[in-house]
Amino acid sequence: MKSTLILSIALSLFQVAPSWAQNTTCPAVPLQTSWAYVAPPKNGKRDFGPPYVKQGKAPNGQPKKPNYRTGGRIKNFILTIPDGFGPASEVFARDFVQWQNSDKGWNLQLASDTVQVGSVRTRSTDSYVTDSAASATAYSCGIKTYNGAIGIDEDGNPCGTVLEAAKLAGYKTGLVVTSRITHATPASFASHIYDRDQEDKIALQLVGYQPVNVTGKPVADILLGGGLGFFIPNTTAGSSRKDNLDLLSIARKAGVNTFTTRADFDRLNKGNLPGGGLPYIGLFTNSHMSYEIDRNSTKEPSLLEMTKTALNSLRKATRHSDKGYFIMIEASRIDHAGHSNDLIGHLHDIIQYNEVVKYLKEWVDADPDGETVLVGTADHECAGLTLGGIVTTGEYQYNPAPLAGGKHSSAYLASLWSSYNGPNPDSYLLDIFSQYGINDANSTEISVAQKYKTSSSNMDIHLGQSLTRRAMVKWSTTGHTAVDVNLIAYGPNTDKLIGNHDNTEIGLFIVNNLKLDLPKVTNLLNNPKNEQWLVEQVGRDKVQGGVKSRKRHHHGHDHTVM
Numbered sequence: 001m002k003s004t005l006i007l008s009i010a011l012s013l014f015q016v017a018p019s020w021a022q023n024t025t026c027p028a029v030p031l032q033t034s035w036a037y038v039a040p041p042k043n044g045k046r047d048f049g050p051p052y053v054k055q056g057k058a059p060n061g062q063p064k065k066p067n068y069r070t071g072g073r074i075k076n077f078i079l080t081i082p083d084g085f086g087p088a089s090e091v092f093a094r095d096f097v098q099w100q101n102s103d104k105g106w107n108l109q110l111a112s113d114t115v116q117v118g119s120v121r122t123r124s125t126d127s128y129v130t131d132s133a134a135s136a137t138a139y140s141c142g143i144k145t146y147n148g149a150i151g152i153d154e155d156g157n158p159c160g161t162v163l164e165a166a167k168l169a170g171y172k173t174g175l176v177v178t179s180r181i182t183h184a185t186p187a188s189f190a191s192h193i194y195d196r197d198q199e200d201k202i203a204l205q206l207v208g209y210q211p212v213n214v215t216g217k218p219v220a221d222i223l224l225g226g227g228l229g230f231f232i233p234n235t236t237a238g239s240s241r242k243d244n245l246d247l248l249s250i251a252r253k254a255g256v257n258t259f260t261t262r263a264d265f266d267r268l269n270k271g272n273l274p275g276g277g278l279p280y281i282g283l284f285t286n287s288h289m290s291y292e293i294d295r296n297s298t299k300e301p302s303l304l305e306m307t308k309t310a311l312n313s314l315r316k317a318t319r320h321s322d323k324g325y326f327i328m329i330e331a332s333r334i335d336h337a338g339h340s341n342d343l344i345g346h347l348h349d350i351i352q353y354n355e356v357v358k359y360l361k362e363w364v365d366a367d368p369d370g371e372t373v374l375v376g377t378a379d380h381e382c383a384g385l386t387l388g389g390i391v392t393t394g395e396y397q398y399n400p401a402p403l404a405g406g407k408h409s410s411a412y413l414a415s416l417w418s419s420y421n422g423p424n425p426d427s428y429l430l431d432i433f434s435q436y437g438i439n440d441a442n443s444t445e446i447s448v449a450q451k452y453k454t455s456s457s458n459m460d461i462h463l464g465q466s467l468t469r470r471a472m473v474k475w476s477t478t479g480h481t482a483v484d485v486n487l488i489a490y491g492p493n494t495d496k497l498i499g500n501h502d503n504t505e506i507g508l509f510i511v512n513n514l515k516l517d518l519p520k521v522t523n524l525l526n527n528p529k530n531e532q533w534l535v536e537q538v539g540r541d542k543v544q545g546g547v548k549s550r551k552r553h554h555h556g557h558d559h560t561v562m
């Protein structure tokens, strides 16, 4: 009652006295009281607010004209998917970068800001909140399907993907990711299965055990990422397979260059080998690759490095061909950090993604024939990030400063903590907090962390949430949300993408640009001679109307369903 009264007074204040907007501090408007009040922590000299946002001279300028040429047709298509990257996450990272570069002022944009053309609706057939599988299938096949479905429709029939159609039409193809290569997003471009969790079978399809293997080779000429565990036999340490198949050896027999180390990746000479060195499969970690902030560069290349090598390979391999290439590049783990409510992992994977987008723009500009198109869109928002709303004293605040101290993801630190068995757990724990950028952990935060020593998945969220209080941001969930995502596009024809689109329209945009024939691939996949494959590998008969999978997809905090 009381707060409603205050709110209506505040609202009427806004109407009669709009000049508050010119004021540097806003009037004391009570914020939503349904959110638990959390006192902003005091930290000696810095009491967290209201931050004085230093600004350099920011020239108010018009956006630059694009530099790309426009040829008569589209030869190359680059799709980039920042998984779980919502609009608030973009602002979250941009404001941090502006804070770091305050001399550049408010005009400093992330690369993806500079090519934003619209937004994308992401709902699936069985939920307003999609998962990566359904959304990636919208991008790959141009159809709506149910959460969990990989390259199949609601009735379990495989759908031809843009990558497969491109391959059959003579284009070269690639998938470059930082998750397991068998994870939902990449899987939806080159495999077909009723359940995203069947990663054994997805791996088998990725190395060629699916009908679009006319040359006896995998449908993707390039696979780079993590997920080695699903490619090595169950007799090998680190394997995630249930059987003893050695998929890398199967791929090698089909003429694919396979490798698992940074040194071997470097031997690709950034893609400058005869024919680009295609085809190749490089898998650097048993499961997902590291978050960018945790990455050891002597062991794992960055997403940017993988992108550069893959693009050079594809260009070299198609230089004298009428057909170019299709590549999907996924910044996979922006999403995983969201699931962990991990601001630090999230931030640095977003910054890396924007390095990739910057490079991709330059790549489009560098095509002398103007035949390369870049489109980028997340598959969904993750974790309901919002910037502000934590302080009840009326100031409008988001403070990126505390993020600067984070040296590792919360998952990395939680795992250090759980494996610690030395003599000084108390000081070790303080050090864990401090590596996450928190130098003033309070007694409650410490005791909760002690309780979570044996539970890394709670500990990583605890670290993440402890930092949100200081940065004055909020996560609303550890799952996905239904919020529309940003759409970026650069290159010829991309003016057609201005506006708000359904995710299936992005798939169809790729089809139209590369003049692909998806029904032809769908027919090939569903040919009765593939009956055994359809039943045993796709699981076609395990699903009807998207129903069988439904029970699997109610997850709150579940690290396996991302």
Ligand SMILES: *[C@@H]1O[C@H](CO)[C@@H](O)[C@H](O)[C@H]1NC(C)=O
Residues within 6 Å of the ligand: 022, 023, 024, 025, 026, 027
């Ligand atoms: C700012 O607002 C406060 C009241 O909220 C008022 O006392 C003060 O005069 C205003 N300052 C300016 C520069 O308008």
Ligand SMILES: *[C@@H]1O[C@H](CO)[C@@H](O)[C@H](O)[C@H]1NC(C)=O
Residues within 6 Å of the ligand: 207, 208, 209, 210, 211, 212, 213, 216, 217, 530, 533
């Ligand atoms: C191609 O896929 C089919 C299944 O559709 C399989 O029978 C065949 O063995 C595969 N070929 C290769 C070379 O893997």
Ligand SMILES: *[C@@H]1O[C@H](CO)[C@@H](O)[C@H](O)[C@H]1NC(C)=O
Residues within 6 Å of the ligand: 234, 235, 242, 243, 244, 245
């Ligand atoms: C490994 O795979 C083989 C079949 O490929 C199976 O017989 C065996 O039980 C598996 N071993 C384990 C430990 O899963």
Ligand SMILES: *[C@@H]1O[C@H](CO)[C@@H](O)[C@H](O)[C@H]1NC(C)=O
Residues within 6 Å of the ligand: 296, 297, 298, 299
């Ligand atoms: C990175 O990995 C190398 C090779 O295993 C190792 O020697 C080095 O200590 C690691 N660096 C860090 C910072 O962990």
Ligand SMILES: *[C@@H]1O[C@H](CO)[C@@H](O)[C@H](O)[C@H]1NC(C)=O
Residues within 6 Å of the ligand: 038, 442, 443, 444, 445, 466, 469
């Ligand atoms: C420590 O911070 C938490 C919020 O993270 C708060 O709920 C708690 O009251 C604080 N405890 C102390 C002792 O300040």
Ligand SMILES: [Zn+2]
Residues within 6 Å of the ligand: 084, 132, 335, 336, 339, 382, 480, 561, 562
């Ligand atoms: Zn997710």
